[in-house]
Amino acid sequence: MLAQLSLLFLGSGAAIAAPLANAVTGTKYFFVFGDSYTSTGFSISGAKPSASNPMGNPALPGSTFSGGLTWPGFLATQLNTSLTLTFNFAVAGATVDNSIVQAYRSGVPSIADQTKTWTTNLRPKPSYAPWTAESALFGVWIGVNDVGNSFEKSGSTLVTKDLDRYFSLLETLYTGGARNFVLLNIPPTNKTPQMKSNAKVADLTGAIRNWNTQLPTRVATFKAANPEANVTIVDTHPPWEAALGDPKAYGAPDINCSNSNGKSCLWYDRYHPGTAIQKLVAQTVATALKGNFF
Incomplete structure (x- = not known):
């Protein structure tokens, strides 16, 4: 069994984990859950991931909201050190549980x-x-829609309920044999072109902070109850801030433009990051797990 991960806390309030003692060799399996920041349109009933297409269906880069690859695609095809078969269950619009915070439409x-x-x-x-x-x-990269759909309501209460449910679902995966987890916190969606001009953006900023501040504590509790769990929390704020701080270095004229090609602007649309930010996030994940899975 792989050694447990110890958490290193950063000034941002998020955490990353120290490297595992031994690298994983041979074929790796990456099971991913999330929303449109992650989704590729994968269907479990379609073609399965293979050496010729490690993301399975649809063909690379998939059906994404980035104009190209999303972070799991970069990890599976460019940042991998061996074959990484990736099953991406993420669906655009997803929340943790529709009974707590409803997605933008029913059936998501x-x-x-x-x-x-x-x-x-x-x-x-x-x-x-x-x-x-x-x-x-x-x-797992989730929470964007949970806070985005509820920050104007009783956001604090809903964040607590969301995180309770989130970690109960991690328990389900753990019971099913999962031992290695990488959890991405909520990025600064308050700085997207769509949200930064919102009259109540301060409420959104607070909801994001609430979620991200609770995450390490929740992980510590989860690990105490499940001592074989290896958990890495990845702070998505530094990669986002890197692009926002120097957009021209990433092929964009400024921090506001959007283009569905995903390359000539930082944003695919006014709410979804293009490929530059997606790759920065993937590189951050790969660095956190360097020498192990990537």
Whole structure:
């Protein structure tokens, strides 16, 4: 079994983890859950990830809201050190659980639904994905829509309920054999072109801070209850701030423009980051797990 990860706390209030004692060799399995910042349009009923397309269906880069690859795609195809078969259950618009914070429309699979899909199809370790506790990494980037859809309501109460449910779902994955987790915190969506001019942007900023501040404490509690869990929290603020601080270095004329090509501006649209920010996030994840999974 892989050694536990110890958390190193950063000034931002997020945390990353110290490297594992031993690198994972051979084929790796990356199970990913999230929203449109992560989604690629993957369907478990379609073509499965393989050496020729480690993301499975649809063909690379997938159906994304970045104009190209999203962070799991960069990890699976450019930043990987060996074959990384990636099952991306993320769905645009997702929240943790629709019974707590509803997605923008009914029928959007939440993290709860995505976890159920994984449990039904991957927990039994099918022949197309003979993963092990050591070879599998579980990635979650969620919360953007939870706070985005609720910050004008009782945001603090909802954040607490969301995080309760979030970590109960991690428990479900742990019970199913998951041991290695990478959790991305909420990025500064208050600085997106769409939200920074919102009259109540201060409420959104506070909700993001509330979520991100609670995350390390929640992880510590989760690890205490599940001592075999290896958990890395990745702070997404530094990669976002790097691009916002020098947009021209990343191919954009300024911090406000958007273009669906995902390359000539920082933003795919007024709310979704393009490929430059997505790659910076992926590089941050890879660095946090350097010498292990990436």
